[in-house]
Amino acid sequence: MKLKVASKILDANDRIAQDNRRIFSDAGVFVINLMSSPGAGKTSLLEKTIAGLKKSLDIGVIEGDITGTDDAERINRLGVPVVQINTGGACHLDANMINVVLPDLPLDELDLLVIENVGNLVCPAEFKVGEDVKIMILSIAEGHDKPLKYPLMFQESTALIINKIDLRPFLDVDVDKIRKDALSLNPSIKIFELSCKTGEGVDQWIAWLQTLNS
Amino acid sequence: MHEVSVADSLLKIAVDECRRSGYARINNVRVSIGKASGVMPEALLFAFDALKADTIASGAALTIEEVPVAGHCSACNSDFTTDESFVLCCPMCGSSSYSIHAGRELDIKDMEVD
Numbered sequence: 001m002k003l004k005v006a007s008k009i010l011d012a013n014d015r016i017a018q019d020n021r022r023i024f025s026d027a028g029v030f031v032i033n034l035m036s037s038p039g040a041g042k043t044s045l046l047e048k049t050i051a052g053l054k055k056s057l058d059i060g061v062i063e064g065d066i067t068g069t070d071d072a073e074r075i076n077r078l079g080v081p082v083v084q085i086n087t088g089g090a091c092h093l094d095a096n097m098i099n100v101v102l103p104d105l106p107l108d109e110l111d112l113l114v115i116e117n118v119g120n121l122v123c124p125a126e127f128k129v130g131e132d133v134k135i136m137i138l139s140i141a142e143g144h145d146k147p148l149k150y151p152l153m154f155q156e157s158t159a160l161i162i163n164k165i166d167l168r169p170f171l172d173v174d175v176d177k178i179r180k181d182a183l184s185l186n187p188s189i190k191i192f193e194l195s196c197k198t199g200e201g202v203d204q205w206i207a208w209l210q211t212l213n214s
Numbered sequence: 215m216h217e218v219s220v221a222d223s224l225l226k227i228a229v230d231e232c233r234r235s236g237y238a239r240i241n242n243v244r245v246s247i248g249k250a251s252g253v254m255p256e257a258l259l260f261a262f263d264a265l266k267a268d269t270i271a272s273g274a275a276l277t278i279e280e281v282p283v284a285g286h287c288s289a290c291n292s293d294f295t296t297d298e299s300f301v302l303c304c305p306m307c308g309s310s311s312y313s314i315h316a317g318r319e320l321d322i323k324d325m326e327v328d
């Protein structure tokens with residue numbers, strides 16, 4: 001017997017993502033899904049961003065890692081509410097993982113919630129978690145061939161942060177090619193070059209973030 | 215890399231649909247997977263076979279139909295498809311005034327049940 005199904009495989013995830021979205025908008029909180037490969041600088045950027053915005057915005061963080069609480073501890077030290085999710089092996093956060101920790105966050109008091117996804121340049125882009133925007137980081141140490149090798153995340157992101165530009169003198173990397181390929185994949189992507197180590201370029205990023213949130 | 219999650223969702227939907235329609239066993243599931251979806255067919259097959267073991271789909275085969283990336287260019291007014299997993303410009307005229315309408319699918323089409 002043949003049964004017609006005609007359903008999206010990730011339908012269940014998308015429905016929970018919509019529920020999350022409703023919860024976020026009712027609470028008046030703007031949500032960023034922050035993605036990159038491992039070590040590109042997600043937590044470092046969060047630290048810089050929190051330092052720069054803490055006075056003007058109430059920020060909360062969800063940390064997604066396969067295991068461990070190091071990142072949540074780094075954020076906790078800055079005195080903002082943070083929840084750690086351990087995916088126990090999964091290479092991305094999904095909408096349900098976010099849904100179950102929402103009661104642990106003071107959403108009504110927050111203006112901005114940043115969800116740091118699991119370090120991975122492929123999978124997180126496929127799973128909506130209820131975010132307003134996806135923002136990705138590529139560190140220049142990863143090489144200029146990454147946009148064309150991992151196009152999906154570049155296509156899905158509203159902004160691309162090119163991090164670790166302080167390492168430029170030590171690397172044979174063509175940053176203009178990263179820009180050019182990212183823009184070909186996604187003509188409206190907003191691009192920032194910065195260093196979380198020296199702080200160069202961080203102000204422009206923070207200024208843009210404030211316009212998003214207002 | 216997230217093929218395990220995709221296989222897991224796919225099995226849940228298939229098992230639920232089969233039971234809801236009053237059948238006891240799934241023999242085949244047919245899915246469309248877009249070439250730009252980020253899902254590799256071989257890895258999806260592998261994950262499906264690993265996860266189906268103790269379910270009513272334990273004897274089921276997975277048939278994967280790959281969907282090429284397709285779009286329309288408003289500069290030269292042409293419809294195109296490509297074997298690549300992404301498009302950087304219209305393959306006909308090189309313009310960037312194109313839109314993509316296929317290639318991101320992750321859909322279950324139908325299944326064979328008893």
Ligand SMILES: Nc1nc2c(ncn2[C@@H]2O[C@H](COP(=O)(O)OP(=O)(O)OP(=O)(O)O)[C@@H](O)[C@H]2O)c(=O)[nH]1
Nearest residue numbers: 037038039040041042043044119163164195196197
């Ligand atoms: N030189 C340099 N190092 C940086 C910069 N940003 C981050 N790092 C270093 O890169 C390493 C990884 O940074 P994290 O912020 O932990 O990266 P992450 O993306 O959060 O990593 P995961 O959560 O494990 O995926 C740390 O040793 C940082 O000190 C930068 O702009 N320049």
Ligand SMILES: [Mg+2]
Nearest residue numbers: 042043071116
């Ligand atoms: Mg981190």
Ligand SMILES: [Zn+2]
Nearest residue numbers: 287290304307
């Ligand atoms: Zn054209």
